[in-house]
Amino acid sequence: MKYRSQDAFTHAQVDKIGIVISNLGTPEAPTKQALRPYLKQFLSDPRVVEVPKAIWWFVLNGIILNIRPKRSAQAYKTVWTEDGSPLLTHTKHQAQGLEKRCREHFGEDVLVDYAMRYGRPSVSDAVERLLAQGARKILLLPLYPQYCASTTGSTFDALAEDFTKRRWLPDLRFISHYHDRADYIDCIANKIKAHWDENGRADKLLFSYHGIPKRYLLNGDPYHCECHKTSRLIAAKLGISADEYMTSFQSRFGREEWLKPYTDETLKKLPSEGIKSLQVVCPGFSSDCLETIEEIGEENREYFEQAGGERYEYIECLNSDDAHLDMLFCLIKDNLVGWHVNAQISNNLSKGEKEDYQQRNALAKSLGATK
Structure with missing residues (x-):
């Protein structure tokens, strides 16, 4: 078949x-x-x-x-x-x-x-x-x-x-x-605020997103722009200025140029610029995974500390909060607006829709409910 x-x-x-x-x-x-x-x-x-x-x-x-x-x-x-x-x-x-x-x-x-x-x-x-x-x-x-x-x-x-x-x-x-949904921005901002309440703030907040080849951006992919908009909206919600946060891109693969700045190179450079404490959050990931737990939480922590960084904190993803x-x-x-739930019990169906369902049900019964 x-x-x-x-x-x-x-x-x-x-x-x-x-x-x-x-x-x-x-x-x-x-x-x-x-x-x-x-x-x-x-x-x-x-x-x-x-x-x-x-x-x-x-x-x-x-x-x-x-x-x-x-x-x-x-x-x-x-x-x-x-x-x-x-x-x-x-x-x-x-x-x-x-x-x-x-x-x-x-x-x-x-x-x-x-x-x-x-x-x-x-x-x-x-x-x-x-x-x-x-x-x-x-x-x-x-x-x-x-x-x-x-x-x-x-x-x-x-x-x-x-x-x-x-x-x-x-x-x-x-x-x-x-x-750019307001409630999504609120979720990330409140996660960061909760971390600040417990641990205090660092010298800088880093938003790290998964990278893609730069040519995808040049060919029209909106990802880079949407990442930066997310960062800007979260920063505005937190009430922090442009010099208190930055956006970078991680997990590049291969030899061609990807979206910059690269997260790993950024972390190796920040201590020499006087940034000794850093907090990292990954707004593009809805769940913690290899790229956040191992790459950000462990590998990039080592880059920052080996370069002279003194305090490094990874703020977990939203997960199932x-x-x-x-x-x-x-x-x-x-996104379900306009889709009626269960035709038998919905109170929103018109008379004609209810009659249509009843006719379909009757026809099926007359056919022996065959496939």
Whole structure:
């Protein structure tokens, strides 16, 4: 069969709304064997690496996948927990928190699931589970506050690829960014304030975002601009001046120029400029992961201290903080406007909509509720 159908589908089933939150992904274990297929999937995505396919195939399979898996596995081992990958654990907890809020507000008619763009559970896995439970409307929320083609765009690609294989396509809404939402800015600012209340302030506050190649910016990607806007809005909320904070970009890969200034080079330089104490926050990450725990919390701490820095503090991501989940729920609720919940119990349906549902249900019964 060319197009995929729902095994348990009946024409009489009650339509529901499905919410999918997604994040970048994680290997299934901190081992070389598990890292190789994960990195291959990630680095084979043309949204991530915009290099001619034939050239990149040889570089990826001939060099990178023979070197990087072992190195990456060593880094993952330093952040792995009893529950597994921190990113996967945090995303799962976020989904559970959002499901609780949706259930309290909407009843049983709005379902929540989670997915990883690379690795498992995949976007397709989450969509399949929601459709099997009766979802006929899907809202996808990639947990990247700032839009980037390499992350948000790639997540849409994964969903679009899944949809090309399905017989009945659900209604779709897609949240592409939320970098300047007031409640998101409040969440980050309040997280920083809470850290200040407990630890005091440092000489400077550094906003570190994941980097991308500079040419992506020059080709029209808005990510760089949205990162700087987020930093500016948080700084304004905190009431700090331009010389009290700065924005940098981390996690560069390869030899070409990426967005600058680079976080690691910045941390090696700041002590010589009189910055002896530093606090770092990563507003582009909704959950702590390898790039925040190991790269920012450990590796870059060493750069700063070895260069003469005396005090270095990493301020954790929002993760599953109640304020963060409340903000994400409000974001979801805003994007559900106009979508009726459960046709059988919604008080907002028009007379014609109720009659349409009743006719559909009657027809299904006359057909024996066949697929």
